[in-house]
Amino acid sequence: MKGVASRLGQMVLVLFGISVLVFAVFFATPGSDPSVRIAGRGASPEVIERVRHAYGFDRPLPMRYLTMMDHLFISRNLTSYVNHGQNVVSEVFAAAPVTLSLVLWAALFWVAGALVFGLIGAAFQGEWIDRLVSLLALIGLSIPVFWLGEMVNLVSESRFHDSWLFSWVPPLGYVPFMTSPLGWAKALILPAMTLAVAFIGLYSRVLRTDLLTAMQDDALRTARAKGVGPWRLWFCHALRLSGLSALSLFGLDFAQLLGGGALLIEVVFALPGVGHLTYQGLSTLDLPLIMATVLYAAFFVVIANALIDGLYRLLDPRMGRGSHDG
Amino acid sequence: MKALLQARNVARMYKLGGGAALRAVDGISLNVARGETLALVGESGCGKSTLGRLLMGFDRPDSGEILFDGQNLAKCSAREQRALRSQLQMVFQDSASAFNPRWTIGSALAEPFRIHGRPWSRQSLETLLNRVGLSAAFFDRYPAALSGGQRQRLNIARAIALSPRLIVADEPVSALDVSVQAQIVNLLRHLQAELDLACLFISHDLAVVRQISDRIAVMYLGAIVEEGETLALLAAPSHPYTLALVEAVPQPGKLLGTPLQGDVPSPLSPPTGCRFHTRCPVAQSRCAVDRPELQERPGLRRVACHFPLV
Amino acid sequence: MTGEALLSVSDLRLQHRQAGILLDGVSLTVKRGQILGVVGESGSGKSLTGLSVLGLQPQGQLSGTLRFDGEDLTRFSSRDWRRFRGRRAAMIFQDPMTAFLPVRRIGPQIVEQIRVHTALSHQAARERVVSLLGRMGVPSPEQTAQRFPHELSGGLRQRAMIAMALSCDPELLIADEPTTALDVTVQTQILTLLKEIGAREASVMLITHDMGVVAQSCTDVAVLYAGVVIETGPVAEVLQAPLHPYTKALLRAIPPMTGSRPERLPVIDGVPPSPDTRPVGCVFAPRCPQVTPDCAIRPPMRGEGAHRAACVLVP
Numbered sequence: 044m045k046g047v048a049s050r051l052g053q054m055v056l057v058l059f060g061i062s063v064l065v066f067a068v069f070f071a072t073p074g075s076d077p078s079v080r081i082a083g084r085g086a087s088p089e090v091i092e093r094v095r096h097a098y099g100f101d102r103p104l105p106m107r108y109l110t111m112m113d114h115l116f117i118s119r120n121l122t123s124y125v126n127h128g129q130n131v132v133s134e135v136f137a138a139a140p141v142t143l144s145l146v147l148w149a150a151l152f153w154v155a156g157a158l159v160f161g162l163i164g165a166a167f168q169g170e171w172i173d174r175l176v177s178l179l180a181l182i183g184l185s186i187p188v189f190w191l192g193e194m195v196n197l198v199s200e201s202r203f204h205d206s207w208l209f210s211w212v213p214p215l216g217y218v219p220f221m222t223s224p225l226g227w228a229k230a231l232i233l234p235a236m237t238l239a240v241a242f243i244g245l246y247s248r249v250l251r252t253d254l255l256t257a258m259q260d261d262a263l264r265t266a267r268a269k270g271v272g273p274w275r276l277w278f279c280h281a282l283r284l285s286g287l288s289a290l291s292l293f294g295l296d297f298a299q300l301l302g303g304g305a306l307l308i309e310v311v312f313a314l315p316g317v318g319h320l321t322y323q324g325l326s327t328l329d330l331p332l333i334m335a336t337v338l339y340a341a342f343f344v345v346i347a348n349a350l351i352d353g354l355y356r357l358l359d360p361r362m363g364r365g366s367h368d369g
Numbered sequence: 370m371k372a373l374l375q376a377r378n379v380a381r382m383y384k385l386g387g388g389a390a391l392r393a394v395d396g397i398s399l400n401v402a403r404g405e406t407l408a409l410v411g412e413s414g415c416g417k418s419t420l421g422r423l424l425m426g427f428d429r430p431d432s433g434e435i436l437f438d439g440q441n442l443a444k445c446s447a448r449e450q451r452a453l454r455s456q457l458q459m460v461f462q463d464s465a466s467a468f469n470p471r472w473t474i475g476s477a478l479a480e481p482f483r484i485h486g487r488p489w490s491r492q493s494l495e496t497l498l499n500r501v502g503l504s505a506a507f508f509d510r511y512p513a514a515l516s517g518g519q520r521q522r523l524n525i526a527r528a529i530a531l532s533p534r535l536i537v538a539d540e541p542v543s544a545l546d547v548s549v550q551a552q553i554v555n556l557l558r559h560l561q562a563e564l565d566l567a568c569l570f571i572s573h574d575l576a577v578v579r580q581i582s583d584r585i586a587v588m589y590l591g592a593i594v595e596e597g598e599t600l601a602l603l604a605a606p607s608h609p610y611t612l613a614l615v616e617a618v619p620q621p622g623k624l625l626g627t628p629l630q631g632d633v634p635s636p637l638s639p640p641t642g643c644r645f646h647t648r649c650p651v652a653q654s655r656c657a658v659d660r661p662e663l664q665e666r667p668g669l670r671r672v673a674c675h676f677p678l679v
Numbered sequence: 680m681t682g683e684a685l686l687s688v689s690d691l692r693l694q695h696r697q698a699g700i701l702l703d704g705v706s707l708t709v710k711r712g713q714i715l716g717v718v719g720e721s722g723s724g725k726s727l728t729g730l731s732v733l734g735l736q737p738q739g740q741l742s743g744t745l746r747f748d749g750e751d752l753t754r755f756s757s758r759d760w761r762r763f764r765g766r767r768a769a770m771i772f773q774d775p776m777t778a779f780l781p782v783r784r785i786g787p788q789i790v791e792q793i794r795v796h797t798a799l800s801h802q803a804a805r806e807r808v809v810s811l812l813g814r815m816g817v818p819s820p821e822q823t824a825q826r827f828p829h830e831l832s833g834g835l836r837q838r839a840m841i842a843m844a845l846s847c848d849p850e851l852l853i854a855d856e857p858t859t860a861l862d863v864t865v866q867t868q869i870l871t872l873l874k875e876i877g878a879r880e881a882s883v884m885l886i887t888h889d890m891g892v893v894a895q896s897c898t899d900v901a902v903l904y905a906g907v908v909i910e911t912g913p914v915a916e917v918l919q920a921p922l923h924p925y926t927k928a929l930l931r932a933i934p935p936m937t938g939s940r941p942e943r944l945p946v947i948d949g950v951p952p953s954p955d956t957r958p959v960g961c962v963f964a965p966r967c968p969q970v971t972p973d974c975a976i977r978p979p980m981r982g983e984g985a986h987r988a989a990c991v992l993v994p
Binding site for chain 3: 413518549575577618620621
Binding site: 260261262264265266267268269270271272273275279280283284287358359360361 | 733735757760761762763764765766769770772774777778779780781782783791792795796827829830840843
């Protein structure tokens, strides 16, 4: 239980650090003075001054920071500087399920794809099929995701929308699971696949290398000397050994995407997710929105790290506990 | 005879997580005289390497003191320490990782001179190479060009570069093949005689130890159980553990002895009383509660056993 | 004591694309009930010989014959190999810490091997594992089967490894430096166990660098040097009256444990040849004190009876 407490402390520290950083950077950015923006174009200095006072921008920075944190975490009524009256906290909470759905779907494709391509690459090491897979992975890694997204849209939404292949594709946007599970799935499949492409490229390479390293391991030599067949060898032995390092990478990427890393995909496919909100906040220099989305993202990264650590401990008995007491 | 290196009641404990403590070295006293070779013998986890590090000054003991030439290393000024350090050198087991692969053999040999601000010349380094049986042609080559045995020779050359008075050698020949091992053992003995060099030879291999050492200290779970003159000790061990070690040396023309039961207990929870009593073939009830002290015996022998064999 | 030949290897050669010719004429026989010591220094090809018997040698050109109980191993398909490995011949390795899969418990790893080769139920396999561990001298075998490899001491791990190797009653056990990573007192325990196995359960091929280990635990010995078997024979004969100058020198280089202490240990000058500098003639000729012009041609094994050596000096 000591571990949980220290994790919590660590999380608070991380969130505090990030929020201070975001806050400080925002006010150090030239032209970011929110009073000018709130007052509107061509407002007189008196009006700006009045706005500044009304919003409390004339108070010292630490005070303003504390007020903002109070609005964000305790009274949870932090409002946007740009769209007056818009509550950013509820905004983020409304966007979270969209991102979560997208990333879950993407993770499904990317884990499956990475497993298939990684295993193929490792099993046929050096042969033409390995080289083909490696080339595909490189292409997948280097295609800009927004370009790929636009292409997918172009093909599936307009050019070939009437063909049998793409006639099922719904218009851009999101359908909540509660409204229609089928619609939810349909709306997410293409964005998720697009998002997964680059990750499949990266993970299949990582997994292939790890698998080949694992195959050189003494334990795998033992498995072969036992007479274990190729399927068991790859799946029960090599994958079990090499999956561990890919797992920690996966945890970080997954959390990063949940926190809004899928921004470009959300924008291209018009999904109202957290990434979309972050994009919106950044393009309008809306501090409350930026603060809310960034802290939300940091929260997920810390949580995911803790989860992955726990999983790691579960999968690798050598971690944590003391060794030989026999 | 005045001791060159003296350890008085040295102890080192490592604190581990969860309140556990590892008594790696538990109150050890020993002497190494000028030009003498003392072998530290024992199985894994007995603390022989930790003791070696303590004696080298790489680690500080929790209690007890270590005197080199009468001076306590821990209490010396930084400058005096440096001067003492040059008289105290170490040779490790893993000769492959002991050298930076991107440095030539010449510059690796010059390093100790550089560190201690001593003058050197190419000629003196080449003489050094010849002294350990390496050709001077290796001077401009890289460690990768050397075989395992040659690398260990280079290691020894680096250790004797500053004409030290004591070498601590931690399993210097265990990674080598028998025929190469014999070469290195011969080299060490030759150098010791030539340079009046004392040596603390840490090893688990009694056959090698018999060949190279004047005296042997046998360690078990952090403490010395028997100490004595090499040939006499190996011919007639007093401690049952020493006897078991001697019996366990596989040699042509000797039958496989009756093995000791069980494994070495974890140093995290050593047995009460005599630490060896759980595996001892002659243990009696007293051994489980009463820890025997290391006691002087006739013939310059020290034994920690209630029922010594000789 | 000696029965029919179980394994016979003759003139085994292995050429690796990068490393060169790793094995250059390995011939040896393991008879039923024998413990054959395969002894040599690092790089002599002793471990490779063991791996080749299971078809686990690194990719390369393999020639020569490998016969196991009349079957030609060089013609095995990968399916044949899978049925052979672990079932008819099993192997244990130097470091039992890394040889087990670190992330699974000991018991299931042994159960896996039993289930790969037999139709035993999970429950029956588990019971067999416990009884095997007990037979190998593992205290409280039920609990030990539930432990992870890192939770056991080196000696217990190696006993568990031997239990796994014997789990399908193989006819041949190949032990590759099984005691090198262990403490000396534990080494004696494992060697005693291997001796019992050799006498009762399976023939053993004990690969080691230590002539002392061979002397104490083997019935027969094959001495390897630079990828070539240079001497074979019953242990007592080879150790008492070695024929090959290399075997003689190797035995002399062992520091004695009794008698007077020599001023200098006898050494063999020079180093063993690497795969690409191996002489065409006798492989030991460049270091041999008794070299003759005849040594320029690789000598065949000669000698009377079971004790033979590849040296021109042997009548």
